Amino acid sequence: MVPLPSPAAPDAGAAHDAAQDGAGAPRPVVRPATRADLPAVADILEPYVARTAVTFDEDPPTLDAWSTRFADLAARGLPFLVAELDEAVVGYAYASPWRPKAAYRYTVENSIYLAPEAQGRGVGTRLLSALLDACSLAGVRQVVAVVADDPAAAGSLPLHRKLGFEVAGVLRDVGVKHGRSVSTMLLQRTLV
Numbered sequence: 001m002v003p004l005p006s007p008a009a010p011d012a013g014a015a016h017d018a019a020q021d022g023a024g025a026p027r028p029v030v031r032p033a034t035r036a037d038l039p040a041v042a043d044i045l046e047p048y049v050a051r052t053a054v055t056f057d058e059d060p061p062t063l064d065a066w067s068t069r070f071a072d073l074a075a076r077g078l079p080f081l082v083a084e085l086d087e088a089v090v091g092y093a094y095a096s097p098w099r100p101k102a103a104y105r106y107t108v109e110n111s112i113y114l115a116p117e118a119q120g121r122g123v124g125t126r127l128l129s130a131l132l133d134a135c136s137l138a139g140v141r142q143v144v145a146v147v148a149d150d151p152a153a154a155g156s157l158p159l160h161r162k163l164g165f166e167v168a169g170v171l172r173d174v175g176v177k178h179g180r181s182v183s184t185m186l187l188q189r190t191l192v
Contacts (some may be wrong), residue, residue: 079134
């Protein structure tokens with residue numbers, strides 16, 4: 001997960017025109033992901049898997065795995081969004097079930113990742129805002145973010161807090177990646 005400041009939040013789940021911010025820089029377009037976006041999504045995640053503990057994936061998901069995830073989320077009515085700058089996919093965010101038991105059906109975990117060139121350009125805020133709006137429309141009541149204790153995730157906490165997430169707890173040393181124990185911080189946002 002990565003951070004970013006941005007202008008106003010976009011409308012729920014809709015594609016947003018590439019406007020310009022006050023400094024004349026293009027604002028990201030946020031729209032629902034398509035299967036054609038999955039190679040770009042895979043490319044965005046791969047360096048995080050290979051070089052950080054931001055994700056606990058140890059091997060980058062294959063395109064088949066991404067296709068399965070995409071279809072599963074669509075079947076559940078959960079959002080999977082991408083952000084574009086200059087017509088290139090530079091970030092993605094999706095909501096997946098928090099836990100498999102039925103009582104958790106109104107709670108999701110969000111995932112958000114950005115390409116390096118998207119950082120600091122308002123993409124994270126715009127993308128996470130749109131994801132929260134789309135989750136509301138999907139009937140989600142609670143969104144959980146799991147932020148790893150890794151330097152590459154340093155901006156994730158301020159991004160989530162900026163958008164109303166509160167710290168719910170810390171799970172100490174729950175992962176081991178690249179030869180070190182990694183803790184995670186749990187954040188939560190109520191949508192209802």
